[in-house]
Amino acid sequence: MxxxxxxxxxxxxxxxxxxxxxxxxxxxxxxxxxxxxxxxxxxxxxxxxxxxxxxxxxxxxxxxxxxxxxxxxxxxxxxxxxxxxxxxxxxxxxxxxxxxxxxxxxxxxxxxxxxxxxxxxxxxxxxxxxxxxxxxxxxxxxxxxxxxxxxxxxxxxxxxxxxxxxxxxxxxxxxxxxxxxxxxxxxxxxxxxxxxxxxxxxxxxxxxxxxxxxxxxxxxxxSNPAWNSASAVWLDGVVSAISGTVAPVANGMTNGINAALTLMEAVLIQTPWPVVMIIIVAVAWQLAGFRVFLLTAVAISYLAILGYWEKSMQTVALLGTAALVSIAIGIPLGILCGYKRRVAGVVRPLLDFMQTMPAFVYLIPVIALFGIGKPSGVIATIIFGIPPVVRLTALGITSVPASVREAAIAFGASRRFILFKVDLPTAAPSIMAGVSQTILMCLSMVVIAALIGAKGLGEDVLRALQYAAQGQGLLAGLAILLCAIVLDRIVQGRGTTARD
Structure with a gap:
């Protein structure tokens, strides 16, 4: 036929x-x-x-x-x-x-x-x-x-x-x-x-x-309006019960975050400003090159001349604490998700929830558990900043060619050697992109965190919104933008150096 x-x-x-x-x-x-x-x-x-x-x-x-x-x-x-x-x-x-x-x-x-x-x-x-x-x-x-x-x-x-x-x-x-x-x-x-x-x-x-x-x-x-009221009352009771149960843990986390913030603010604010400025521009030159050095110098000059230096350092301390915690949790979790599909299947819906839920909504349980202040702002920022580094780390691990791993195994490499000498270096560009995105996502929470008592540049933006001060709001917004650009360029430069 x-x-x-x-x-x-x-x-x-x-x-x-x-x-x-x-x-x-x-x-x-x-x-x-x-x-x-x-x-x-x-x-x-x-x-x-x-x-x-x-x-x-x-x-x-x-x-x-x-x-x-x-x-x-x-x-x-x-x-x-x-x-x-x-x-x-x-x-x-x-x-x-x-x-x-x-x-x-x-x-x-x-x-x-x-x-x-x-x-x-x-x-x-x-x-x-x-x-x-x-x-x-x-x-x-x-x-x-x-x-x-x-x-x-x-x-x-x-x-x-x-x-x-x-x-x-x-x-x-x-x-x-x-x-x-x-x-x-x-x-x-x-x-x-x-x-x-x-x-x-x-x-x-x-x-x-x-x-x-x-x-x-x-x-x-x-619909029945009584159902809404009854559900809200029930959730109030649940949140109150959870708050009372986890109060000792929440107090410990609050004290730890306060200690980290106090240390970072002491280093960035109490240290003489010329020393901090010189170190920042030197690090930018060393990690990212001359162009980023010039950009950093211009950004720091803007912050200092317009009186945003101290608030910028408060913002960087808040951002640094949240970003370090996000990265410390996110990279190991992303590696685990890259190796274990079942873990990735469980974690992925949680990451979707963390990224799609409006920030003002999850501020409510954060305030209920940790109160108003800088620790609550840091925790809200961590929730918002973890998903990018987890996703991109998992993507980098899963994108490592199987032939590379097979070659390492053929030469008798251990699982630890494969992780640190094969998978992580190969996935480094994706991981560094996740780190950069996490830093930017954390910085985007500055204004929202200021709503619940966190200090920094977000306060100036909120004040400008309250009094319709367009000029003041634009100046403070530009200060936040410059901080974001400088941090992103330095991190990207660090990723380039690591790849080279």
Whole structure:
């Protein structure tokens, strides 16, 4: 049997019905490079139902969303569009204007010179003007109804035509995957899936229509406010219980962080400023080169001349403590995640939570456990700064070529030798990128940490926000930016030196 005959038999098995049409379509697509023009009438007519029946889920969801958006536009326009709400507002204003006018007429008949009569007359005139303006806005919105309907119909028609134009291409691509996968993937047209999609559309489309027919029907989810209150009270009790249980540990952590901050601030602030400046620029030159040396000198001059030196050192102490703890925890954890997939599977959701949860949300339990002050700011900064170094360290370890490890093992290298002499040097660029990102992420928490009592440049930014002092806020923000740039360049220079 020839290859063409084998392909035709496979097409018959894959399609299940109407295989003659798909044979010709698939042969045409396979004989040309790029897009082979074809149009599947069944796909264009039935749209998402056809895509679901053919199990083309990657294309099903975009086209379903596009068609639902088209139905939303059409139903919105046919129900009056934005003009319906504005017309209802105009009706309310006209009613109020009529009532107020009647009151003003009565007051004028009693005493036209009284302040009440004059106030009611002015109020009636203002309500009448507002009602006329609302009516004009409703008329302008109603004029756009035909445009919205046209847009919805055009979107629906474009989705169906595109489905028909791409239907054979999508089916042929799935057929090739079906053959390459050893026919493990189900073929043929699934009536069950098509019926499920039809049922889904039968629920969603009437829901859209009923909503715009009566806009109060699905405006708000039927929730119970008492559940929210009860849940909040229960969480308050949980946090209080946890706070009381971990109080000794929290006090120990607070004392340790305070000691580290006190030491770093003593070194950076109590040491004469010329000594600190000279050491910083010298370290920048030694680790990152002459250009970073010049950048560091300019940044330090800016901080010193504008009076940000002491607050900058407080910020660096806060940042240094948080970054050191983040790196000390993050690199070993990243190495463990790189070696152990199960550990990575457990840690990854935690990192996602730490990065996606808004900082103001996890400040609440931090304050409950550690109180307000610098230690709470450091801990919040650590939570925010750990994920980058863990992720990039794990990525660097998993990216080490297997052949390099196999060569080391062949020469009798121990696991410790492989870790420190093979894996870590090879993964060093990724690890240093993680360290740099952690430092920058920690520095981005300076303003938020200032909200809970941490000192530093964040205080000036918050003060500028409170008093709308644009100039002061920009100067303090630029100081934070310069600190971030200098630290990032020095760390990147350190990574380059390590690679060299």
């Amino acid at each position: 020839t290859d063409i005959q084998n392909r035709d038999v496979a097409i018959d098995r894959f399609i299940g019905s109407n295989s003659t049409y798909y044979r010709a379509a698939f042969h045409k697509i396979g004989a040309q490079r790029g897009y082979a023009p074809s149009f599947n009438m069944a796909a264009a007519i039935f749209g998402p139902v056809w895509l679901g029946g053919r199990r083309l889920w990657a294309a099903f969801w975009p086209f379903l969303i596009a068609e639902l958006l088209a139905f939303v536009l059409i139903a919105f326009a046919l129900s009056g569009g934005a003009g319906a709400d504005r017309a209802a507002r105009a009706d309310r204003l006209e009613g109020l204007a009529a009532v107020r006018l009647q009151e003003a007429t009565t007051a004028n008949e009693t005493d036209a010179t009284s302040s009440l009569a004059k106030a009611l007359t002015r109020s009636a005139a203002a309500l009448g003007d507002a009602a006329r303006q609302a009516r004009e806005e409703a008329g302008a919105a109603n004029a756009q109804t035909s445009l919205i309907v046209t847009l919805g119909l055009a979107l629906f028609l474009a989705a169906r035509l595109t489905t028909g134009a791409l239907g054979n291409q999508l089916a042929e691509r799935r057929f090739r995957a079906w053959r390459l996968g050893g026919e493990k993937v189900e073929g043929g047209f699934s009536r069950l899936h098509a019926a499920g999609v039809a049922l889904l559309l039968g629920i969603l489309i009437p829901t859209i229509a009923f909503h715009f027919a009566d806009r109060e029907l699905f405006r708000a989810f039927p």
